[in-house]
Amino acid sequence: MAGASFLSRNSRNKMYKFLFSSPAPHSKLLKLWHSTLSSLVGDKNLILMGPPGSGKTSVGRILGQRLGCHSIDVDDDVLEKDWSQSVSSKLQEVGDEQFLEEEGRALLKFTASGSVISLTGSNPLHASSMEHIKKNSIVVYLDVSSLDIVERLERMKVDRIVGQKSGASIGDILQKRKHFYKKWHDLRVLCQAGDTLETVADKVIDAVKKYQNADTDTFTSTRSEGSEDHAVKPDSKFFSDVVIEGLAGDGGLYVPTSGLPKLTAGEWKRLVKSSYVDRAQVILERCIHPADIPPVILGEIIEKAYSENFACGKIAPVRHLSGNQFILELFHGPTASFKDLALQFMPHLFAYCIPKVCNYLILVATSGDTGSAVLDGFSRLSDLDRKRVAVFCLYPENGISQVQKSQIIACQGDNGLALGVKSDFDFCQTAIKEIFSNPHYTGFLTAEYGTSLTTANSINWARLLPQVVYHASAYLDLVEQGVVCFGDPVDVCIPTGNFGNILAAYYAKQMGIPFRKFICASNQNHVLTDFIKTGQYDLRGRDLLPSYSPAIDILKSSNLERYLHFISNQDGSLVKKLYSQLQKDGHFQLPDHLLRCLQNDMVGAWCSETDCLSAIRSVHSATGYIVDTHTAVAKVVADRVQDRTCPVIISCTAHYSKFAPAILEALRIEDVKQSPLSQLHVLNSFRPLPPAHKSLLTRLKKEDSCKSHVCEADSNLIMEHVENYLQKLFLRAGTH
Template sequence: MFHLVWNRHLKLMSRIMVSDVYLKLLFARSFALARTTWMSMHSLVGDKNIVLMGPPGAGKTTVGKIVGQKLGSCFIDVDDDVLEKTWNMSVAEKLKDVGNEQFLEEEGKALLNLSTSGNVVSLTGSNPLNTASMEHVKKNGIVVYLDVPSESIIDRLQLMKVDRIVGQGPGTSLRDILQYRKQFYKKWYDVRVLCENGVTADDVAEKVLHAVKRYQDSYSDGFISTRSLRCNKDEQKSSIKYFSDVVVEGLAPDGGLFVPEIGLPKFTPGEWQHLLAATYAERAQIILERCIHPTDVPASKLWEIIETAYGQNFTCSKIAPVRHLAGNQFLLELFHGPTASFKDLALQLMPQLFAYCVPKSCNYLILVATSGDTGSAVLDGFSRLKEADKQRIAVITFFPQDGISQIQKSQMIGYQEGNTKVVGVKSDFDFCQSAIKQMFTNSDYTGFLTVEYGAALSAANSINWARLLPQVVYHASAYLNLVEQDIISFGSPVDVCIPTGNFGNILAAIYAKMMGIPIRKFICASNQNNVLTEFIKTGLYDIKGRKLMKSLSPAVDILKSSNLERHLHLIANGDGQLVMQLFSSLENQHYFQLQRHFLEKLQQDLVADWCSEEECLDAIRSVFNTTGYILDTHTAVAKVVADRLQDKTCPVIISSTAHYSKFAPAILQALRIGEIKQTPLSQLHLLNSYNPLPPVHRGLLETLKKNEKQNYQVCAADVKVLMEHVEALIQNHFMKVF
């Protein structure tokens, strides 16, 4: 490549009569250009091979040749350049001669003889079935998986008149063997390239180069604090945080929240449509591997974590199904997890990521503030870790003693084991959340815990990026479900309506739009603690003298919205100084006013309203009377606001964030059932007698039977007292450092 560019410039200079000075200048520039072009391409490959993997018909050979040409590297086709030269016969002849099993064995042995570096290699479709040969290839190669839809592969093979591939026996369809092989492709690839329908080989080659470049450059996936000041590139590189760092640390040292420095990746419409036939776990894998650098969590490990999170833990196989409610309103059911709330979608995954990312030699205490649902979801998620991980990871949950439902309380206290503790606080959620932030930013306290007990603090609230990121998946998946069900075509807009107090759930939907999901309007639904609604309408965030009011929807009883900080950082184009000023004002003066041009930007696709207690109960009763379906109190808030704000020109997806069983007294009140029995268990049995849709949550019934008489500690609203509880758990669980 270098010599070709150089020769072209020599010929050009020989034809042009210019002064000696200009000739020398042009010569120098030409040499620099040629050298830079060659060096940049060579540095991408280095001494590593780019190894293309995928099913037969995926285009590995065609794409490999193009990639080789672009890099000025040799292209090696394993079929032609390794197997046939080793066997002195064609692959088809060999397969016919020895049969499937022996073919795979001999194919693997032949690949062990491949010794090359800095080149582009195209594997056979069956190479990944041989462990030894793939381990050999990976030692000196970056394995790129060309992920082509099975339908496209079948069509291509039919055009090529291929009616049988390696491993396919009598009675086995081509579709079955392609599905069988996917488990092996998932095991070996370093990066995946989605090859959507209609994409050209040149386009795929560019995608391969982009994916390899990202793999080689971990700086591209760095994180910054929402309050970080702009600095030069050298300073940025020295202070950069990676995914594993932000998972472990939770909150940034300056009190801000971590966000990706260059934003979120964007999928093309074709790539999204590639996911239509995928399971929820497969969608999660593809979305998250674009957001998590493979040097932090390799693709094969990420798949193992996702399978653990979404394997047998959910009562619905679709994990987060979309149900038609009425008219053009659809419910995104997010309550099929073990603790019956949307928090499970992230908190079955996040603990597994956390355990993988934390240093094995350190002890970590997870601090949790909960307004109801987060606590039990965190405790359940971390209770599923391996025993070795439990020994070095503990969890303490603080909740407002009188600010959550009795069933939510019963859920949490049932998880108290050796490495977990639950504490009721005589205050509200905002105090619990603020106390945790104070502990994180108290360097004397955190330093003492590290020195004295070898323990560090982390967070599992949605201030932790690994808690927020998985929520993007279900918003994207909900849209894809509507497309898959032929309710809309891809590209048609939808609105989403989300009950929220901490802004995390709705922010995840905003991120889904940034990644390419066609969401038109985000409808923020508040209850009587409507500080978010007022802010979105006026730009004034004012909590001076404002008291938190207890409501029927306690999970959104929040006045200080943590994740709003991330959204303001986004609309302020990453101005960390402005974000710091706004939230310092909120902390010290208890209010801030957003400038008009930022407010206009905020309101471009975000609207808000709130729902009274009476309206909430009326909505539950009305929906049940007309459809037989029971909304929980939070979903009812969203339903009321959606009815008020949606313009009915497109579907609206309402996030159903919890199962109604968690709020049985309010549901019984809404349905005007005369006798409301006292114990949570009897309340659920009473509801169950009405044959509701969906049925009463079985997991909650079992939890209540088990936890009716469990005890827990209650403390005063004093940060020092909370710190004492933290230290006590650390003392009891982790070995003291002498």
């Protein structure tokens, strides 16, 4: 009947012949497919799920032929046989709500094995029937855009689908149903407007192959000297392993053995109109094997991370600044820095991956923003998880802004402690690495307190991976805004000290985002930009200089190691040699061929303290917008090195309130009290853009009720503080 969501077999065949043009496979090819794919699913069912009009039935038939197994259409082969009447007649007879109930009950009576099953568009709305049919099955979600579905249904003169109440559009119903598809799928296949049925079937088979071969999604250390053979070895690490361990046993950093997956241009275009949450889900599903984190769990984690915790619904919006420069606002999270984009996500991921019988202590060093973001993120775990997962944070006592320090102290909670160290960030980071590389100490903590150590610094792959999402999302936002068409080049300029943020942008390019140049912006501690220009990483005679942009006051850039591993074609021996030389002699020289690769990707420059303040003042004068000190560094560098032939996205890594004294100085506002709250109130009185950060203000008001802890720059003293903290948190093993 016109207006029903269910079409007869002949109608569906006509629709798909009309919408898809796909030649029938040659008979010899069919035999080859049968021989190679017949064992792909074995006795399991392959279930195709998706909205009406997504091609489930026709794709199911093709897959049945290729796999040499039965293809079952729930409409024709289950419902109509069970009811002894057509689906459209049943719908007319009982109405939408009763129809959905009876549809679910009919599916509960159905059993099959080794078959390709095409569900109806509304089957996923019935929980018990989906639980029943999902047993011994792999559920593949044919994710077709709602616009394409509406267009297809309009061509077939279908103007209503099941569950569509008066006043609601088909698009509204399709949007609501996405929640149910996300709940049940094991695999997602992104379908594009130009895909043929054969293409969709190919995508399904590729996705199922990857799903079935979980052991191929391994990670290696950047310093691994193994052979080039990427076969699985006894010591292979998987995603959940690297989340828990953080740092590799040989001192290197974990990276995917086969690199990051690449999305096609068409798949990226599918995400242009999507929300940040939906973009994150698709990107992270590709990067995390479902054997480690099933999509439904991953979806729940993403929702927890990016729902009510961010002040802006777009999470990481892109705003035009001036000319061809755009600002990527990364400060809308609860602690007002870009670290929230990863650290609202990572703790829930970590809690899911770790064994349930062990306590974990997260050791983290911060150059300013990471500390409060880690403490806040892990404080949002469930009550049960907070009893077994705690954070111990080191920060340079005099090396971060007063607001940052106040915020870190205020973010301490029942599972988080911060310790100020009378040294710089590099010492804090080195102390963390020394603790991890001390087997006697770590073994003692495990034996005495049942506690394992790990880290949440950007050396942990789970910290770095979510950052890829916001760089990709920024480019998609420019496409959505009509600034560029997908495929047009865009440069990115990122203030960086530890190389993690700029590396995440580089990884986004490896996944298919057409970034052109990566502009590395440094302050007066410009070891990175010197390295980009000369290929020599040289720490000899360098002292860390305090600056207005403390989060990039770093001399030893940990994540650079991952980049060098990538451009050297995974030459772990070379990476190990370079970093051994850096540790021993304080410098290393990049081979010429790798320097050429580096300079093809990157360009770098640095900004003086005077120019940093001048940029804050000039941007505010010209636009009314206030940038923080790190973003000012990036703005200065972008102005100097970009060639203006394409847009440039400048990462705004923190809210200006975190660096209020410098902002007030830059804007030439004098006679302000020293307390952070007083400074913020003065800034807010100017009604600035962007507006005040409410979460930051609320947190700072809490600081007076929290205790600060400080110690000398001595690794042994730090280890004592760690053990004392564990004594308060966790009982010694064997005690009651």
